[in-house]
Amino acid sequence: MKVMKIFMALAISAAIGFTGCKPKDADIKTAIETKMKADPDMAKTTVDVKDGVATISGECKDEACKAKCEKEVASVKGVKSVVNNCTVAAAPVVFTPPVITADDPLTQAVTDATKDFAGVVASVKDGVITLTGEIKKDLLPKLMMSLNSLKPKKIENQLTIK
Amino acid sequence: MALAEKYKELTDAAAAGGITDLQSREQDGVLYINGTAPSGAVKDQLWDIYGKIDPDFRAGDLILDVNVAVDANVTKVKVITESSNLNIRKGPGTDQPIVGKAAHHEIITLVNRSNEQWWLVRTADGEEGYSYARYLEPVAE
Numbered sequence: 001m002k003v004m005k006i007f008m009a010l011a012i013s014a015a016i017g018f019t020g021c022k023p024k025d026a027d028i029k030t031a032i033e034t035k036m037k038a039d040p041d042m043a044k045t046t047v048d049v050k051d052g053v054a055t056i057s058g059e060c061k062d063e064a065c066k067a068k069c070e071k072e073v074a075s076v077k078g079v080k081s082v083v084n085n086c087t088v089a090a091a092p093v094v095f096t097p098p099v100i101t102a103d104d105p106l107t108q109a110v111t112d113a114t115k116d117f118a119g120v121v122a123s124v125k126d127g128v129i130t131l132t133g134e135i136k137k138d139l140l141p142k143l144m145m146s147l148n149s150l151k152p153k154k155i156e157n158q159l160t161i162k
Numbered sequence: 163m164a165l166a167e168k169y170k171e172l173t174d175a176a177a178a179g180g181i182t183d184l185q186s187r188e189q190d191g192v193l194y195i196n197g198t199a200p201s202g203a204v205k206d207q208l209w210d211i212y213g214k215i216d217p218d219f220r221a222g223d224l225i226l227d228v229n230v231a232v233d234a235n236v237t238k239v240k241v242i243t244e245s246s247n248l249n250i251r252k253g254p255g256t257d258q259p260i261v262g263k264a265a266h267h268e269i270i271t272l273v274n275r276s277n278e279q280w281w282l283v284r285t286a287d288g289e290e291g292y293s294y295a296r297y298l299e300p301v302a303e
Contacts, residue, residue, distance in 0.1 A: 095187045098194035098225070109279060112256045112294065141209055144219045146296055148226050149278070154192050156222050 023078035025049040031076050039072065041065045045086055047073065052080035060086045100127045101151045113146040120159065127153030134160040165193040165223055172211045172226070179204040181228060196227045202299075205230050232275060238301040239272045239283065241265065241293075248298075250291040254280030262289030269301055 029049040036042040045058035054073050060066040070084045107124040114122045121133040129152045140161060147155055165188050173186050181197035199205040205228050212226055241248045241264045250262040254277045264270050264285050273282040280292040
């Protein structure tokens with residue numbers, strides 16, 4: 001009996017000792033989350049830990065950020081491996097403001113473009129092309145294509161279409 | 163962004179047709195769409211859609227500025243006037259003196275396209291000057 005008790009006590013203390021030096025999943029998770037909060041690159045990521053395997057998800061701004069995120073998590077004590085489910089945010093589309101041709105070069109360009117359209121009268125003011133006169137319907141798209149490529153602010157089409 | 167909605171079919175077709183450097187944004191009641199089309203057919207398709215949405219191009223709320231990409235290796239262009247000869251001018255502008263003519267459907271040499279509207283060309287007779295790009299069509303070698 002005595003031997004048995006000693007043996008059991010040893011077993012219990014061993015078990016306690018063993019789990020004691022192996023961080024629990026919840027503690028690992030807390031440690032990782034602390035790191036994530038401190039780093040703006042990882043602000044949009046979350047983590048789950050199960051049996052020492054850390055699974056990260058959320059959004060990173062680019063591939064380098066995603067790789068860094070994984071490295072940071074892997075370096076936390078107790079993490080056996082990392083499953084990186086982070087997505088990379090699509091590059092934002094940057095639109096530049098439209099280019100508007102100044103009146104002098106635009107007037108010249110409009111004169112060139114309308115020269116072969118008999119009956120069409122064009123004027124330019126503040127980047128706006130105003131069309132008056134008349135045109136055959138089948139020629140209208142051709143004229144509009146030409147004028148649109150001259151980078152005006154606007155085209156006021158007051159043509160009589162025949 | 164009501165205009166973006168009105169011309170959505172157009173911008174969708176532009177994206178699907180492989181328009182590069184595609185930009186689409188509204189400013190002061192006008193939607194500006196810019197980009198480079200891989201072929202003349204894609205540009206024509208966009209204009210067909212524009213013509214469907216606004217048949218007489220009266221609304222004045224869209225500037226569709228799509229150029230057709232021209233292969234840098236192209237050295238020959240065909241004169242695509244209605245029927246007449248094409249003027250070749252000393253400089254880029256209709257105010258410039260005429261230095262030569264190219265016949266309807268003649269194939270001439272393209273020297274450079276540094277000006278979008280006026281291309282520098284040379285005829286077989288050696289007449290060199292600027293012709294209006296609308297009447298020139300790149301010819302595959």
